Amino acid sequence: MNQFLKDVEIFGISELWLLKLITVITLTIVLHFIVSYLLAKLLKATEKTRSHWDDALLLAAIKPLPYVIWVIGLTVSLSIIGSQNKDEIFEFIPVLREVGITICLAWFCWRLITFACEKYLEKQEVHGEEVDHTTVDALSKLGHLIIIIAAVLTLMQTLGFSVSGLLAAGGIGGIAIGFAAKDILANFFGGFTIYTDRPFVVGDWIRSPDKDIEGVVEKISWRYTQIRRFNKNLIYVPNAVFTTVALENPSRMTNRRIKETIGIRYDDMSKMAAIVDDVKAMLKAHPEIDTSKTLIVNFNAFNASSVDFFIYTFTKTVVWADFHAVKQDVLLRIADIVADQGAEIAFPTQTLHIDSVPENTA
Numbered sequence: 001m002n003q004f005l006k007d008v009e010i011f012g013i014s015e016l017w018l019l020k021l022i023t024v025i026t027l028t029i030v031l032h033f034i035v036s037y038l039l040a041k042l043l044k045a046t047e048k049t050r051s052h053w054d055d056a057l058l059l060a061a062i063k064p065l066p067y068v069i070w071v072i073g074l075t076v077s078l079s080i081i082g083s084q085n086k087d088e089i090f091e092f093i094p095v096l097r098e099v100g101i102t103i104c105l106a107w108f109c110w111r112l113i114t115f116a117c118e119k120y121l122e123k124q125e126v127h128g129e130e131v132d133h134t135t136v137d138a139l140s141k142l143g144h145l146i147i148i149i150a151a152v153l154t155l156m157q158t159l160g161f162s163v164s165g166l167l168a169a170g171g172i173g174g175i176a177i178g179f180a181a182k183d184i185l186a187n188f189f190g191g192f193t194i195y196t197d198r199p200f201v202v203g204d205w206i207r208s209p210d211k212d213i214e215g216v217v218e219k220i221s222w223r224y225t226q227i228r229r230f231n232k233n234l235i236y237v238p239n240a241v242f243t244t245v246a247l248e249n250p251s252r253m254t255n256r257r258i259k260e261t262i263g264i265r266y267d268d269m270s271k272m273a274a275i276v277d278d279v280k281a282m283l284k285a286h287p288e289i290d291t292s293k294t295l296i297v298n299f300n301a302f303n304a305s306s307v308d309f310f311i312y313t314f315t316k317t318v319v320w321a322d323f324h325a326v327k328q329d330v331l332l333r334i335a336d337i338v339a340d341q342g343a344e345i346a347f348p349t350q351t352l353h354i355d356s357v358p359e360n361t362a
Contacts, residue, residue, distance in 0.1 A: 021080045028073025032066050039065065055119045060112035064104040071100035098158045106151035113143040137202075138195035141222065183240070184223070190239030191222040199242070204251040211245050213237060255290050255314035256323040258330060263306025268343035272299050276309050278337045283313050286333075288326040290316045306346030 039062045046054040075097040082093060117140045200206045200217055206227070207214035215235065219226035224236045264272065280297040283289050293314040300310045311334070315326045338345055 017080055017084050021077055024073055024077050024080065028069060028077075031069050031073075035069060036062075036066055053116065053119075056112055056116035059115040059119075060108050064108040064111070067107075068101060068104045071097060071104065075100070095158060099155060102151060102154050102158065106147055109147045110144060113140055113147070137220065183238075186240035186243075187223045187238045190241070190243050191220065191225075193243060194220055194225070194239060199247055200249050200251070204249055207248050207250065208245045209248065211241065213241075213245075253318050255293055255316065256318055256320075258311060258313050258315065258327050260331070261300060261308050261310045262334060262338075263303055263308040263346040264338060264343050265346045266305075266307055268341075269307050271341045271343045272307060272309065275338055275341050275343060278341070279309075279311060279334055282333050282337065283311065283330070286330065288316055288329075290314045305349045 039058055043055070043058045043062065046058055075093050078093050078096075082091075117136050121136060194200070202217050202220060204217050205215070206217060213227065213235070215227040215229040217225060218228050218234075220239075222239070224238050225242070227235050227237060229235060264275065276297050276299055280295070283295055283297065284291055289295070290313075294312060295314075296310070296312040298309060299307070301308045311330075313330075315323050317323055317326060335345065
C-alpha cells in the first residue's frame with residue numbers, strides 16, 4: 001500500500017510523507033472550523049436554559065478547544081517531518097505536545113471557574129435570589145490558585161524537573177520565607193478567616209471601636225479589605241487587623257433603637273402619669289414601631305430643673321435615613337402629647353431666693 005502511494009502522484013506530489021503532512025494540516029483546518037461553528041451554535045442554545053453550568057462550560061471551551069486541535073495537528077505534522085529528518089530537535093515534539101495540551105487545559109479550567117461564577121451571579125440576581133458575593137469570590141480565587149499550582153507542577157514534571165525534590169526544598173525554604181513574609185502571611189490568613197467566618201461581606205457597613213475604621217465594604221482581597229468611608233474616601237485595611245480588633249456590623253442589625261429622656265416642668269408633675277400613659281399608647285399604635293421588642297416608657301428621675309421620663313423602643317426599619325424620619329415623627333408626637341396635657345417641656349432654669357436684709361438701725 002505504501003509503495004502504491006509512493007508511485008501515485010497527486011497534484012504532482014509523489015512522496016508519501018508529504019501527502020500525510022498535507023492531509024493532517026487539511027484535517028486540522030477543517031476540524032478547527034467545524035468545532036468553532038458547533039460551539040457557537042451550542043452557546044446560543046444554552047443561553048435559553050436556566051442552568052448556568054452549560055453556558056460556563058461552552059464559554060470556557062470556545063477558545064482553548066480550537067487551540068488543542070492546532071497543538072495536536074501541528075505536533076503530528078512536525079512528527080511527520082521529523083520522520084524524514086533525523087535532527088535531534090524533533091525528539092522534543094512529544095514534550096511540546098504535552099506542554100501545549102497542559103496549558104490549554106489549565107486555560108480551560110481557569111475560564112470555566114471565571115465564567116461559572118459570573119453566570120451564577122448573573123442568573124441568581126435575574127431571578128431575584130440572594131447571592132453571597134464574598135463566598136463566590138473566595139471560591140473563585142481559591143480555584144484559580146489551585147489551577148496555577150497544578151499547571152506549574154505538571155509543566156515542570158513534563159520538562160524533566162523533579163517535583164518531589166522541589167517540594168522538599170520548598171519546605172525548607174518555606175520556613176525562611178515565612179519569617180521574611182510574616183506580615184503577608186498574616187494578611188493572607190486574615191483574608192481566609194474573613195472568607196470562612198464571614199463577619200462581613202461586600203456591601204456591609206462595618207465599624208470598629210478599637211480602630212478608626214467605619215464605612216461600606218467594597219472589596220475583599222487576600223491581602224487587604226477596601227472600605228469606602230461615609231465621606232467617600234477609600235481606606236485599605238490589612239486583613240490581619242480584623243483578627244485582633246473588635247468589629248461591629250450594623251448592616252446585620254434587626255432593628256434600630258430609640259432611646260430618649262424628656263423632661264417636663266416641676267409645675268406639671270401632676271400630669272406626668274397621664275403623659276407617660278399617652279406616650280406608651282402612641283408608641284404601641286405607631287406603624288413603624290416594632291412592638292414585639294422591648295418597649296418602655298417610665299417616669300425616670302427628679303432632675304435639677306425638670307422631672308424626666310424616658311422612652312426605650314425599637315423601629316422596624318434599619319435604614320439609617322428612614323430611622324431618623326421615624327424618630328422625628330415619634331418626638332413630634334410626644335411634644336404634642338405634652339402640650340395636649342397642658343404641660344410644657346422643661347428647659348434649664350434657676351430660682352434665686354433672697355433673704356430679707358434687716359434695716360440698718362444706725
